[in-house]
């Protein structure tokens with residue numbers, strides 16, 4: 001068995017470039033882990049010693065609330081503070097609102113040419129091991145590449161969003177007035193998973209009502225009451241306060257670097273092991289599986305035992321041990 005080396009300095013130039021945060025090399029490393037190409041194992045081996053330093057923030061909220069605009073404003077503010085920023089945008093062009101993709105918003109700003117800002121969009125479908133697993137590996141590459149702040153922008157309010165916000169240390173729920181996403185209408189569970197509420201479009205008069213509702217809702221939270229921050233993403237107002245609130249919320253949850261690194265490595269290894277097990281189960285000898293099924297039907301074998309037999313076969317089948 002060959003093991004990719006983890007010694008710094010022995011990696012190919014593109015991988016060293018990626019770890020140094022160079023844009024083109026970073027793109028190659030991210031594609032490798034996103035699409036699980038032949039380079040993936042080598043990239044993963046190189047990054048995990050370095051993972052666990054970045055602050056990871058998820059932005060969620062209804063389509064059109066202004067997430068992309070607000071993320072762009074927060075990037076500008078973070079750069080003002082000297083932070084290196086990575087962004088993972090999940091399916092950023094919502095068909096519901098036709099909202100501009102994050103990339104478009106960023107192209108309009110001075111951060112477009114900033115080499116310390118790296119933005120990557122992930123399609124919502126078609127990832128090995130699922131979207132959140134792919135997003136998690138991409139976040140880890142950005143972390144290893146020295147980004148201080150990594151922002152994940154998700155779409156809508158759904159399963160994938162909840163999953164993806166689970167990758168973040170801090171989740172910001174972006175609300176806006178007049179979009180049918182009044183507090184009562186925000187899907188159950190979403191308010192509770194957020195650590196900070198951003199009331200965007202605070203230039204609109206109806207924003208006051210949303211702020212009041214969220215302030216009331218924040219006191220119902222089980223843990224620390226989420227901060228409610230008013231923002232006007234189009235002008236950047238409130239972005240500094242929002243980043244301050246995020247920083248404050250993160251203080252309560254930060255793990256020491258070593259522990260965080262282990263937690264993230266474990267997550268990736270578990271995903272990859274599950275993917276490999278799935279692949280082996282799918283490609284198992286049909287006759288052998290048939291025998292196990294038959295023994296269940298005949299009452300010679302109970303379910304837990306049958307499951308253990310399948311798992312045992314999947315792991316030890318010599319055909320699969322290549």
Ligand SMILES: Nc1nc2c(ncn2[C@@H]2O[C@H](COP(=O)(O)OP(=O)(O)OP(=O)(O)O)[C@@H](O)[C@H]2O)c(=O)[nH]1
Pocket residue numbers: 061062063064065066067068069070092093094097098099100155156200201202203204231232233234235
């Ligand atoms: N008045 C006002 N409009 C804003 C503000 N922030 C964003 N918008 C507008 O709201 C619309 C939607 O903004 P996006 O940033 O695309 O919203 P989004 O939440 O990313 O949308 P999806 O990606 O489609 O879910 C755009 O037309 C923005 O210009 C704000 O603070 N005030």
Ligand SMILES: [Mg+2]
Pocket residue numbers: 067068069092093099100101102
């Ligand atoms: Mg968007």
